[in-house]
Amino acid sequence: MKSDVVAQRTIQLAFLAIAGGAWWFATSSGAISRLFLPAPDAVYAALSRLVGTNQFWNAVQITLATIAKAYGLAIVAGVLAGYLVTRSRFWMEVFEPIIAGLFTIPITLFFPMFILFFGIGPGSKVAYGATYAFFPIALNTIAGLAGADEKYLRAARSMGASRFDVFRHVLLPSAFPVLLTGLRVGFFICFASVLGGEALASIAGVGRNIALAAELMESARMYAWITFVVLTAVSLNLLVTSIENRVAKAEGMSR
Amino acid sequence: MSALDSAPAEIMGMPRGRAVALTRWAIIVGAALALELYGRLFADPSFFQPLSAIARAWVNPIMSDERIVGALGMAVFEIALAYGLSIVVGAAIGMAIGGSNFARASFLPIVLLLYAIPQVSLMPLFVLVFGLGAASKIAFGFSHGVFPVIVNVVAGMRNTNPLHLRAMRSMGGTRADELRHVVFPNMVPSFFVGLRLAMTMTMLGVILAELYVSTGGIGYFTRVYAENYNPAPLFALIGSLAIIAVAFNSLVRVAERRLMPGRRPTARLNLSGARTK
Numbered sequence: 001m002k003s004d005v006v007a008q009r010t011i012q013l014a015f016l017a018i019a020g021g022a023w024w025f026a027t028s029s030g031a032i033s034r035l036f037l038p039a040p041d042a043v044y045a046a047l048s049r050l051v052g053t054n055q056f057w058n059a060v061q062i063t064l065a066t067i068a069k070a071y072g073l074a075i076v077a078g079v080l081a082g083y084l085v086t087r088s089r090f091w092m093e094v095f096e097p098i099i100a101g102l103f104t105i106p107i108t109l110f111f112p113m114f115i116l117f118f119g120i121g122p123g124s125k126v127a128y129g130a131t132y133a134f135f136p137i138a139l140n141t142i143a144g145l146a147g148a149d150e151k152y153l154r155a156a157r158s159m160g161a162s163r164f165d166v167f168r169h170v171l172l173p174s175a176f177p178v179l180l181t182g183l184r185v186g187f188f189i190c191f192a193s194v195l196g197g198e199a200l201a202s203i204a205g206v207g208r209n210i211a212l213a214a215e216l217m218e219s220a221r222m223y224a225w226i227t228f229v230v231l232t233a234v235s236l237n238l239l240v241t242s243i244e245n246r247v248a249k250a251e252g253m254s255r
Numbered sequence: 256m257s258a259l260d261s262a263p264a265e266i267m268g269m270p271r272g273r274a275v276a277l278t279r280w281a282i283i284v285g286a287a288l289a290l291e292l293y294g295r296l297f298a299d300p301s302f303f304q305p306l307s308a309i310a311r312a313w314v315n316p317i318m319s320d321e322r323i324v325g326a327l328g329m330a331v332f333e334i335a336l337a338y339g340l341s342i343v344v345g346a347a348i349g350m351a352i353g354g355s356n357f358a359r360a361s362f363l364p365i366v367l368l369l370y371a372i373p374q375v376s377l378m379p380l381f382v383l384v385f386g387l388g389a390a391s392k393i394a395f396g397f398s399h400g401v402f403p404v405i406v407n408v409v410a411g412m413r414n415t416n417p418l419h420l421r422a423m424r425s426m427g428g429t430r431a432d433e434l435r436h437v438v439f440p441n442m443v444p445s446f447f448v449g450l451r452l453a454m455t456m457t458m459l460g461v462i463l464a465e466l467y468v469s470t471g472g473i474g475y476f477t478r479v480y481a482e483n484y485n486p487a488p489l490f491a492l493i494g495s496l497a498i499i500a501v502a503f504n505s506l507v508r509v510a511e512r513r514l515m516p517g518r519r520p521t522a523r524l525n526l527s528g529a530r531t532k
Contacts, residue, residue, distance in 0.1 A: 008361040012361060012364060016365075035383075090266065090271070090274070093271075094278045094282065095279075095282075097279065098279060098283070104455060104501070104504045105504075106500055108462045109462055109497055110493060111466060112466070112477040113481075113490070115481055188371075192374070192375050193375075195375045195376055196463055199375060199378055199379065200466055200467055207376070211378075214379030214382065215379075222380065223380075225376070226377060226380065229376040230372050230376065233372060233373045234368065234371050234372070237371040
């Protein structure tokens with residue numbers, strides 16, 4: 001078993017090494033134009049130059065603020081909508097298919113309308129990211145709250161719990177795992193859609209800078225930006241996964 | 256017993272299913288009427304137009320302009336091709352990875368790592384490499400669609416009951432028998448979850464690339480209409496794409512019902528794909 005794990009790690013490292021080696025070889029041998037794929041050291045140099053500039057930190061700050069606003073709005077609206085809809089089975093059956101059906105349409109389609117309504121500044125990206133993230137959060141809130149055990153609800157009510165008490169001590173804990181999935185999915189959708197929105201039409205931000213570097217054919221700088229985004233996303237993903245694992249473990253123990 | 260089970264079987268003398276559907280349609284029609292009234296009475300016509308004006312714009316210019324109809328047809332072609340490629344390649348890679356515990360433990364982390372990359376950040380790269388035409392849109396749609404297929408095929412192959420496998424082996428089944436009679440039938444529900452997710456993602460990828468490339472295709476027309484404050488044809492064009500999206504989704508659902516009668520998978524809410532066990 002132990003040697004298996006070692007072999008698997010070796011394969012994974014070998015895969016990364018081969019990918020990196022192929023990148024280095026393809027660029028240094030001139031098989032691929034530097035315009036499409038600059039050498040790894042050129043990208044590294046561009047990235048270290050980029051990190052030292054004000055332009056970089058301005059763009060990161062704008063994008064982070066946009067994501068924070070969009071995600072915050074999506075959480076409030078999504079959880080509230082999910083709570084209101086699940087107050088009765090009737091309204092849940094009415095609304096859940098509408099929300100789920102709307103979510104199967106790529107909301108990116110409506111991006112030009114966001115630009116039309118909210119302009120080309122960060123406002124349109126906030127609205128776009130919030131709209132995209134609203135759906136998974138609302139749908140998972142509905143799924144989580146609808147799964148709460150009727151017996152607990154009745155017990156809490158018969159012991160005189162207020163509406164808020166019921167929400168705080170029964171509904172929220174039982175919906176929490178599913179809700180957490182929604183928040184996770186919502187966050188990454190929000191992250192990607194803000195970046196995408198910035199690349200599609202904007203005047204500032206990380207996504208805009210990637211698109212700008214591509215338009216100017218400054219490949220090394222474009223790859224430097226992409227590297228930064230990919231590293232950020234992957235480390236965020238690892239962070240969220242480890243938090244989730246810890247929560248799952250803690251829940252397993254309390255049961 | 257769910258929190259919402261205590262519901263009456265009839266509402267206002269109607270079976271509750273019909274009452275629910277009726278209310279749902281009433282809300283949809285009500286929303287459409289509200290938009291129409293808002294467009295007629297209050298809205299600035301350079302930002303919003305009533306639905307009737309949008310419907311007129313759909314007939315002319317959207318459906319009567321050959322270039323726009325061509326661009327819509329092109330988008331349909333791109334989505335279909337990217338989706339087909341995602342399924343074939345995704346299923347092949349998924350089966351190769353899911354075929355043994357060792358391969359899964361080795362390669363699934365790499366797939367999940369790639370899946371975690373926000374692909375929008377690579378969009379300019381796709382255009383740079385594949386050009387402004389259909390190829391970059393198909394490639395971008397494929398790169399969105401292939402991962403959910405891989406992950407769900409791997410998850411589905413893992414779902415096999417070891418008892419069934421042992422029974423198969425003890426009765427002299429070959430590896431081919433195992434795959435044909437145990438692994439594949441068990442994989443089907445999870446596979447369809449992947450197919451549905453892949454459709455959503457493929458459309459997202461193709462449409463993102465279409466909007467990003469504004470020198471031709473749909474992105475050109477949306478940009479022209481949005482920048483000229485001409486919302487009626489813009490909404491009509493977006494509406495046509497939405498109809499295309501709904502049609503593609505229904506196609507997947509029909510296929511699912513045909514091939515998997517009587518089983519209604521509940522995993523609709525699971526969007527991360529990676530989380531399916």
